[in-house]
Amino acid sequence: MKCGKKVVLFTLFAMNLVDQPAPEVSIEQGTLSGKISTDGSFFEYIGIPYASTNSTTRFKAPLPPPKWEGVYKAVDEMYQCPQHPVGLPIEVVGTEDCLKVNVYVPARAQGPLPVMVYIHGGAYVLGNGGKMVIGPDFLVKHNVILVSFNYRLGVLGFLCLHTEEAPGNAGLKDQVAALRWVKKNIAAFGGDPDNVTIFGTSAGAASVSLLVASESTDGLFKRAIMHSGSSLASWAISNDPISVASNILTLLGYDTKDPKEIYEIFSRLAVRDIVLATTHSPIPQLLTNYQLPLPCVEKHIPGVESVLTDLPYKLMTRNPKNISLMFSSTDKEGLFFINVDTKETLESKNKQTVFGDDLVFKTKDEENENDREIKKYYFNGAPISERNIMNLSDLYTHSYFEMPVIFEAEIMAKNIEAPVYSYYFTYSGGRNYVKSSTKYKNVEGACHGDDLFYTFQGTILPFRVNKDDQIIVDWLTKMLTNFAKYGDPSPKGEFPIKWLPHTKEQLNFLTIGDTLEMTSMRNPDIYHTWKRIYDKYRRSEAKL
Known part of the structure; x- marks a missing residue:
């Protein structure tokens, strides 16, 4: 009573x-x-x-x-x-x-x-x-x-x-x-x-x-x-x-x-x-x-x-x-993009190069040569199709998000004195809303935008946060607000792990998954390939 x-x-x-x-x-x-x-x-x-x-x-x-x-x-x-x-x-x-x-x-x-x-x-x-x-x-x-x-x-x-x-x-x-x-x-x-x-x-x-x-x-x-x-x-x-x-x-x-x-x-x-x-x-x-x-x-x-x-x-x-910076990407960003691909769009990608207009090649042959190198890494010479669509997801993940984010973090870490931090978000839980709305909801990892719902309590997900997801919510929001307060996401006693910023010589990453772990770059081989291409062919003048 x-x-x-x-x-x-x-x-x-x-x-x-x-x-x-x-x-x-x-x-x-x-x-x-x-x-x-x-x-x-x-x-x-x-x-x-x-x-x-x-x-x-x-x-x-x-x-x-x-x-x-x-x-x-x-x-x-x-x-x-x-x-x-x-x-x-x-x-x-x-x-x-x-x-x-x-x-x-x-x-x-x-x-x-x-x-x-x-x-x-x-x-x-x-x-x-x-x-x-x-x-x-x-x-x-x-x-x-x-x-x-x-x-x-x-x-x-x-x-x-x-x-x-x-x-x-x-x-x-x-x-x-x-x-x-x-x-x-x-x-x-x-x-x-x-x-x-x-x-x-x-x-x-x-x-x-x-x-x-x-x-x-x-x-x-x-x-x-x-x-x-x-x-x-x-x-x-x-x-x-x-x-x-x-x-x-x-x-x-x-x-x-x-x-x-x-x-x-x-x-x-x-x-x-x-x-x-x-x-x-x-x-x-x-x-x-x-x-x-x-x-x-x-x-x-x-x-x-x-x-x-x-x-x-x-x-x-x-x-x-010269301000404190933080960068992040998820490990399966590309799931969001392959979700809208069709047999026709996949076939069309075999007739196009993978590059955007932020790269400028001197000749078409030069562009095609670099395109072949990229496609060999992701597709091993096979045509892009539904059979290797997860490889296409990796291409989207790297070229649209992970690599440009790393490039910027690296540039800033080498050119400013303020700390620069980076993390990978790989957690797969009940609040991975974007991934769950795709055809690939059972794939492990985090889709583009999934970390949003561990940062915000949006009304689009009205149900109660479960125990495991609450741990991720607490970690993520604590580190973001620590950064906002102090410029350091893991001040002494405020976070379960010491998060190291990049140095001018070394890139350091925090991986946020089922556990927290300081790691090196996830995909160093293709990073070096993309970096070589961008260092050589990055557009240098805007069209005005």
Whole structure:
């Protein structure tokens, strides 16, 4: 009977917390209120405008955020930028005025608190800062403030015509605006504006890498974490963005390569039509067909602030930020990509080389010679087919993620004095959500994006964390928040193993699987092959 009363009392307590207002916060824009989390452990301030945009400023940097009278209720989770949600019957969701930020503050911690700002992934065409994936529960219990936000996607965020009307990188400029908002306002929430760590996954990690390389972000953050992404990856930036824009318009029945005409067409199209133009193919095929809007190196335009003034490799080797860095990749990244391959796409790969346009060969014969070397390693002379599709998964894992991530970590470790850490995520458990949604859910290891669900308590996985998975959640969130607090993921007494950073002479990796282990590079032979190719053929000039 007593137990029953306790359950009733706890239920009433939890119900009373739902949508209860969090303490009001005053910033330059005005006063805002949020709500208390269901368990009372943190405050949520959701959907705060950090900048603004509309159809008249399409493709440009965002405008300043609005101000308001009275109290702004920061409780609406429905904001997202226009996109086509994969796997859902809805065609297009989101609105152009989507530049909102979410702030999650531990209720009982004493400030000023370290701040972790997460940049979502989604190939620059999908995703948002909402709690479906980026649930704050796992991280805020370590007494850090978590910030997430939306930025413009697809053509709306990454149309790059090298003109004043569409200079490029509007989505990246949204990210910079969000970081400037955090720097200016986070102290009002109890955060430390001088201790900000940015982190992201996939395209979010490539964005972090670009922001680390960019001169426009100096002083906006102290540390950076990149999960499964680098600006050195072949998919991270577009080297011919005007052709990409032209190719997308071709899908809508237009035929022009003139930047002025391209701009005029896109500026008058409805958002729905712009978003739906590229929904006919999976993202890997859009990338291969040069129909995926991506960040670009910007042409200098008087009066227009640039985020990316040169190729990322040149920026990071010429004048790198001396800040603490962390890099990671999973051991089976490629499962996500072979899941959308078909017999036809596999056959087509035998007629193409494996290289992207981030490599420039002097002759076609030279390209073919290097292609044969790579394919011999992965396929031993056999044609690419369903029989050796796991070998193709390894190729995707290495070329899209593991190698560019290692290349960047190695460059930074040799060129800065701040510590640089790397880890492999290989754990296979109940929260490997991405892998479980593929045809390869029984393959051991971690798919691209699987580590997200051991970092965040997203509502997409509402069930309780099992005992084994909880150990991984605790390890991963402890090391990430330690890094955000101290620049060291394993300070004495704070982690089960001492995690060694890279040195200028030696690369060191932590493997996070069923156990924690310091290891050397997983795939040294193919690393040396890819490194030789990139050292010799890496693109050295942007097409402007």
